[in-house]
Amino acid sequence: MTTNRPKQLRLIIETDDFDGALRFYRDVLGMPEQAAFATEGDDRVAILHAGIATIELATPAHAANIDEVEGVPESAGHSLRIALEVDDTPAAVAATETAGLASIAPPIETPFRSLNARIQGPAGWQITFFQELEPLETRESREGFTTDDERER
Template identity: 55%
Template sequence: MNTENAKGPVRQLRLVVEAEDYEAALYFYRDVLGLAEQEAYEGEGDARVTILDAGRATLELSNPAQVKLIDRVEADGQPSARLRVAFEVEDTAAVTAELVEAGAELLATPRETPWRSLNSRLAAPAGLQVTLFQELGPAEDGGVNAGPTGP
């Protein structure tokens, strides 16, 4: 993420996740999903942390009605976790298949949304619920009824 051009006092959004099976989570997110290793540190008592670059970070705030709409469109009404991580990818179907092969549980198959993205939903390592989304083009109504990506 280019923090030099960031406006305002916040320069980066970092999601910190405790991974009980650290090696499995690192393999899944770094080696399968392809998040580049930015930094890694080891400390006493076998303390380990790896910071993975996930590109541009945003914070998407949704009210309960929007969450229900997204859940209906993206996951056949299956409720999402209160916190869900969304990754924009080039090919939702291919990446979904790779992540399932690597151990993620498929919660919702890839499907086109009204806001013109192809979304899937998975239960992934470290207890994260993950949405993959691929932008397909501008929505007919500019996405005003559902949000820019709907993850």
């Protein structure tokens, strides 16, 4: 393992509707904002904390499987998606709907023991809210949970 591993994942979303995106992530979802450097005029940036970050690598077949599990229509179309762990998926969906964002798929309990829902976020990004229904230690003992190098191909 490298001794210079990343300390932070920062996802950069370029958007023409900066105010709308900022309102959504900071005000609707409640992500705290930290100070960030920008010059003036249209040079705007906001760095928002979203808790712990992970990178999920998925094949197209796995992404299609997740769409099916979450009840996402095939016509939803996407290539980039943000998944945010929340304490209460239905409440997160309700807050985004109140803010005028469209729901793509309602909350559904997945086979991997989370409560997932998908909405259409700002700047063309789809957002999955997921609420873990049991601790990772419990899920790890269930059939189908393993690391890629241990998984049969």
